[in-house]
Amino acid sequence: MDVMPLLPRLHLLRFPVGQAYLWRDGDELTLIDAGPAGSGAAIAGAVAALGRAAGAVRRVVLTHFHEDHAGGAGELAELTGAEVMAHRLEAPVVRGEVPGPPPVFEDWERPLHEQAARLLPKGDFTRPARVTELSDGDVLGFGGGATVLHVPGHTDGSVALHLPCHGVLFTGDTVAASPLDGRVMPGVFNLDRDRTVAAFRRLADLDTEVACFGHGDPVTGRAAEVLRRAARAHDTPPD
Numbered sequence: 001m002d003v004m005p006l007l008p009r010l011h012l013l014r015f016p017v018g019q020a021y022l023w024r025d026g027d028e029l030t031l032i033d034a035g036p037a038g039s040g041a042a043i044a045g046a047v048a049a050l051g052r053a054a055g056a057v058r059r060v061v062l063t064h065f066h067e068d069h070a071g072g073a074g075e076l077a078e079l080t081g082a083e084v085m086a087h088r089l090e091a092p093v094v095r096g097e098v099p100g101p102p103p104v105f106e107d108w109e110r111p112l113h114e115q116a117a118r119l120l121p122k123g124d125f126t127r128p129a130r131v132t133e134l135s136d137g138d139v140l141g142f143g144g145g146a147t148v149l150h151v152p153g154h155t156d157g158s159v160a161l162h163l164p165c166h167g168v169l170f171t172g173d174t175v176a177a178s179p180l181d182g183r184v185m186p187g188v189f190n191l192d193r194d195r196t197v198a199a200f201r202r203l204a205d206l207d208t209e210v211a212c213f214g215h216g217d218p219v220t221g222r223a224a225e226v227l228r229r230a231a232r233a234h235d236t237p238p239d
């Protein structure tokens with residue numbers, strides 16, 4: 001796992017597949033996503049390297065249930081005592097009570113998905129026993145008030161988090177940046193691609209300076225302009 005500072009209060013955590021983010025308010029830390037299963041100890045190590053005790057991690061907010069984002073949540077809850085939070089539609093999947101619905105692949109996504117699947121740990125993993133259920137419009141107590149946006153499409157219960165005080169947006173997998181050229185685009189491996197594009201537009205309308213994606217380099221300045229330009233590329237041309 002690589003750790004990269006983005007802002008004085010924000011670090012990017014990069015895993016073999018996917019990314020998580022560590023936000024700091026004074027002595028208190030919030031994780032946005034938890035990496036794949038097996039990441040708990042590495043994340044706790046990164047917290048220690050920043051000079052914080054494991055117990056400083058107050059909450060782990062999951063953008064969605066996919067294993068590259070939620071796999072480490074159970075281990076982290078055990079290591080830190082953090083509260084795990086997910087949209088109410090995803091919480092039963094995160095707790096391991098029901099399987100998550102698989103993506104509906106576009107043909108070109110299949111080889112990409114096979115590649116990603118090879119990098120993820122196999123078998124079952126520690127699930128968080130308790131998951132606080134979130135809904136659209138909830139405001140969470142970090143980053144000066146983090147608004148939960150329910151953005152179904154990538155999964156039914158995908159959420160984004162918007163920190164208006166800081167102009168920071170965590171998109172989960174509704175938005176991604178290409179590993180090849182950094183191009184910003186709707187995420188891949190969606191349950192419903194059209195709804196993902198609609199959700200992408202909703203996020204592009206927000207006032208955002210810094211946009212943090214589930215995959216690919218974040219945009220660290222004037223992110224709203226970049227997102228709006230990318231959203232326009234998906235407009236249907238007039239007949």
Ligand SMILES: [Zn+2]
Nearest residue numbers: 018068173214
């Ligand atoms: Zn992902």
Ligand SMILES: [Zn+2]
Nearest residue numbers: 064066154173
């Ligand atoms: Zn995903």
